[in-house]
Amino acid sequence: MRSPSSLKQEFLKRWMRGLQRCTSSKKDMNVLERKKVIKLSADLAIASARNGTTSWSRALIANASRDNDNRILAERILGPESDILIKRVSTSVGTVSCNRKIRSKKILKRSCNSVRRVRKGTHLPQKVLAKSIAKRLVQKRTQILKRLVPGGEFMDELSLIEETLDYIAYLRAQVDVMRCIASATELINHMNIGGNKMV
Amino acid sequence: MNRALPEMLHCLSGPGNGTDITVLERQRTRVKWQHQEQQNYFGVFLEPSQAGQVGNFQDLVGDGRCGSVLRHVVTHSVKPDPGLENGWPELGRYELPDLGFGSAVLMNGSAAGFEMNSTITRTSSCPHTEAQVAPEAKGKVSEPAEKMSSTVGRESYKKRKADKVQNTKVVAEDDAKDKRSKVCAEEGESKITTEQTRTKNTTTHPNNRETSADTSRENSKASEVQKPDYIHVRARRGQATDSHSLAERVRREKISERMKYLQDLVPGCNKVTGKAGMLDEIINYVQSLQRQVEFLSMKLATVNPRLDFNIEDLFAKEIFPACSANFPTIGSSSEMTNPAYLQINPAQQMVACCGLEMGVNTPDLMALRRTISAPVSLPETYFDASCFTQLQPPSTWDADLQNLFNLDSNQGRSISFPSQPFTGSIEASNLKMET
Numbered sequence: 001m002r003s004p005s006s007l008k009q010e011f012l013k014r015w016m017r018g019l020q021r022c023t024s025s026k027k028d029m030n031v032l033e034r035k036k037v038i039k040l041s042a043d044l045a046i047a048s049a050r051n052g053t054t055s056w057s058r059a060l061i062a063n064a065s066r067d068n069d070n071r072i073l074a075e076r077i078l079g080p081e082s083d084i085l086i087k088r089v090s091t092s093v094g095t096v097s098c099n100r101k102i103r104s105k106k107i108l109k110r111s112c113n114s115v116r117r118v119r120k121g122t123h124l125p126q127k128v129l130a131k132s133i134a135k136r137l138v139q140k141r142t143q144i145l146k147r148l149v150p151g152g153e154f155m156d157e158l159s160l161i162e163e164t165l166d167y168i169a170y171l172r173a174q175v176d177v178m179r180c181i182a183s184a185t186e187l188i189n190h191m192n193i194g195g196n197k198m199v
Numbered sequence: 200m201n202r203a204l205p206e207m208l209h210c211l212s213g214p215g216n217g218t219d220i221t222v223l224e225r226q227r228t229r230v231k232w233q234h235q236e237q238q239n240y241f242g243v244f245l246e247p248s249q250a251g252q253v254g255n256f257q258d259l260v261g262d263g264r265c266g267s268v269l270r271h272v273v274t275h276s277v278k279p280d281p282g283l284e285n286g287w288p289e290l291g292r293y294e295l296p297d298l299g300f301g302s303a304v305l306m307n308g309s310a311a312g313f314e315m316n317s318t319i320t321r322t323s324s325c326p327h328t329e330a331q332v333a334p335e336a337k338g339k340v341s342e343p344a345e346k347m348s349s350t351v352g353r354e355s356y357k358k359r360k361a362d363k364v365q366n367t368k369v370v371a372e373d374d375a376k377d378k379r380s381k382v383c384a385e386e387g388e389s390k391i392t393t394e395q396t397r398t399k400n401t402t403t404h405p406n407n408r409e410t411s412a413d414t415s416r417e418n419s420k421a422s423e424v425q426k427p428d429y430i431h432v433r434a435r436r437g438q439a440t441d442s443h444s445l446a447e448r449v450r451r452e453k454i455s456e457r458m459k460y461l462q463d464l465v466p467g468c469n470k471v472t473g474k475a476g477m478l479d480e481i482i483n484y485v486q487s488l489q490r491q492v493e494f495l496s497m498k499l500a501t502v503n504p505r506l507d508f509n510i511e512d513l514f515a516k517e518i519f520p521a522c523s524a525n526f527p528t529i530g531s532s533s534e535m536t537n538p539a540y541l542q543i544n545p546a547q548q549m550v551a552c553c554g555l556e557m558g559v560n561t562p563d564l565m566a567l568r569r570t571i572s573a574p575v576s577l578p579e580t581y582f583d584a585s586c587f588t589q590l591q592p593p594s595t596w597d598a599d600l601q602n603l604f605n606l607d608s609n610q611g612r613s614i615s616f617p618s619q620p621f622t623g624s625i626e627a628s629n630l631k632m633e634t
Contacts, residue, residue, distance in 0.1 A: 037500075038496040038499050038500055039492065039493065039496040134473075134474075134475060137475040138474045138475045138478060141475060141478035141479055141482060142478065144482050145478060145481065145482050145485070148482060148485050148486065148489070149485070157454055158450065158453055158454055158457065161454060161457040161458065161461065162457060164461065164481060164485070165457065165460055165461060165464060167485070168461075168464055168465065168481075168484065168485060168488070169464070171485065171488035171489065171492065172488065174492055175488055175491045175492055175495065178492065178495040178496065178499060179495055181499065182495055182498045182499050182502060185499070185502045185503055186502055189502060
């Protein structure tokens with residue numbers, strides 16, 4: 001696994017860069033806009049750090065570029081390499097999603113059949129019943145997880161778990177860095193306020 | 200040592216059940232006599248009918264010395280129990296590589312593991328020629344071999360089921376795999392696998408012909424490519440052995456392995472067992488992390504009216520050391536990082552002290568960006584100009600940040616550091632800077 005500290009480093013670097021690129025243009029933004037920008041730049045920072053190796057990063061970038069208003073922002077944030085990155089992401093995501101759509105339809109059909117089969121069986125032994133309940137639970141939770149992890153809807157279980165691992169590592173890095181900067185900025189502000197008062 | 204093996208093998212005469220011995224057995228044999236020179240517990244040997252195969256084998260064998268030994272081995276191969284699969288054609292067909300024992304042992308790469316046949320081949324191959332190589336490899340093998348002795352029973356079960364496995368692609372012991380991997384790591388591989396393929400191709404056993412051929416092909420593939428395409432799995436006792444269920448089992452094992460990683464990553468997952476519970480924990484964790492990100496980005500948006508995060512300022516104020524009070528490396532790292540940023544705005548003179556100024560940001564940002572993109576070492580003169588006496592020239596941006604953000608151990612720690620310790624220093628530095 002990549003080392004967390006280098007991940008944070010990389011994330012911070014890219015995030016700051018993206019923010020700078022973004023803020024240089026706009027003058028005034030309200031809180032929500034700023035929050036969006038911050039979050040977006042953070043997402044894109046880490047996603048570009050992964051360079052399209054992981055599925056969730058690709059999905060993040062793809063989602064960002066899909067929205068028209070976000071797209072311009074995203075492109076600006078990503079900077080000069082945005083075109084290449086977005087192209088790469090869109091091609092990979094596009095082909096994959098086509099396959100996945102087909103695959104997901106098949107899976108849907110299969111699951112419907114299996115559900116029908118299960119219902120037909122009248123009295124299943126306790127063990128089988130428990131097993132099926134457990135299976136359904138797991139399936140439900142997997143569905144939820146798929147919704148949480150960006151780009152996870154079409155993955156099979158194994159890759160879903162890998163992506164989740166990566167995504168969790170990224171989220172942790174993001175939270176730590178953001179927390180650090182937030183507290184530091186707060187501190188500075190307090191100091192400034194204090195300093196002003198003193199002066 | 201060389202002589203001991205044939206003797207031992209002779210002692211082990213038993214009813215030729217079968218035709219094949221598993222790699223595992225062969226390896227055990229080898230290890231046994233290697234280290235203990237005592238009777239091993241293997242029971243079965245090759246049938247005399249195999250002699251013909253041995254002849255073939257001998258042709259393949261380049262080394263005459265090895266050939267004799269191998270022939271012995273082949274004829275007296277042992278199995279822990281009689282029911283052993285006839286599906287191991289490789290038996291006679293080992294090519295004796297002059298090479299190291301180690302390669303035989305394995306693993307065609309990572310997950311797949313090894314061909315038992317190859318290992319046996321290796322183990323049984325010229326002990327004397329590979330005496331130098333063998334010892335360390337054998338040493339490794341011996342440990343597993345001893346382990347193996349304890350697990351003989353289990354293995355025998357597995358072997359018994361091996362007959363059923365004939366239809367499947369490959370067979371391998373998981374634990375043996377581990378051992379093999381140990382040895383393999385030392386030795387590398389390939390030569391044996393290629394030889395193995397040859398030997399396999401000459402096998403005359405009908406039963407596992409396909410499997411052995413497949414495996415041999417796989418081995419040769421593996422020998423060229425480090426990672427094999429096939430995963431070799433052995434059916435366990437009492438489990439279905441058709442390829443579907445085996446593949447299913449492999450998949451399940453992979454998933455459980457990944458879940459173990461997730462358990463380490465997600466706090467509080469240790470208490471829960473079972474997929475559903477762990478998935479629940481994972482979902483909660485991911486959701487909470489996402490919510491935290493939202494909250495923090497909102498906080499940053501409010502705290503920072505104009506979205507200019509002057510990292511240099513932040514660093515300069517030794518804020519990070521404060522907030523990294525929980526972090527292992529504090530003071531020096533901050534000092535190291537600070538200069539990197541101080542360089543950026545000599546003119547600004549720590550405008551940072553006064554907070555995040557808006558207007559002057561652009562040049563700073565550019566400078567910051569430059570700095571960020573290219574790690575630089577700060578000029579010494581600037582260090583003097585700055586009030587940080589204890590500066591040391593930072594090596595690179597990366598190293599500094601790494602120190603700074605060595606947050607590995609700090610997950611979940613609150614950043615509510617006490618303000619007193621650093622405010623004092625910060626104010627002091629402010630004063631110095633302003634003067």
